[in-house]
Amino acid sequence: IAGCSSGSDDTIVPGTNAAFAPFEYKEDGEIVGFDIDLAEAAIDRAGYEVGDWSDLKFGSLIPSLNNNDIDLIAAGMTIEPDRQEQIDFTDPYWESNQSVLVQSGGDFQPEGESDLEGSRMGAQKGTTGESEVERLREEGVIAEDDLKRYNNYVLAVEDLEAGNVDAVVVDQPVANNFAAGRDVSVSFVIETGEQFGMGMRQDDDRLADINDALAELREDGTYDDLVTEWFE
Ligand code: GLN
Structure with a gap:
């Protein structure tokens, strides 16, 4: 194999953090989800082979990409x-806000940020959800000791169900998914207007092919079919 890429130039090795349903999660030991199907379809449509998925900590995805351990990040x-500054992104493929999750039917039912005063809040390390919780700490709404950072969002929501934290801030579609399957509910939404993209190395000229493929998948209805499959 020429050079030091993770595979040959015709293979794209994808990486994710499989605790973010319905974008990526594990089912019977297999990594599945909307991002998984969309990334595989895009890689295939662009004319490359799909390598074996790596399931990494969210914070390890960018270093692993730049270290050539993976070639593409699909992780919401x-x-x-x-x-x-560190990686390139594909064109956006999703829009999201952040949602505040609390225990269903509990005493703590905040309706806005000021109601979060003095609460114990959690988010996954290195995410935009964590950035929102950090912002609340900087604004003096919550204390540093009451900010809990988790290796993944499943652990954060389990801690919320156990009552070890009062609220968890997570991307809106993932919050809705947790609310549908667990004893938690969305109390309110923080409008962040985020866009998701897939990540690739800044010197990887295959990015243009992946962008073309993503556009084609939108035009031919594949994208809409995947949305229906994973979100409806
Ligand atoms: N969209 C959020 C971010 O990029 C969360 C992603 C995730 O937890 N997988 O930080």
């Missing part, structure tokens, strides 16, 4: 300026 990752 928001296109953010500080990330764009």
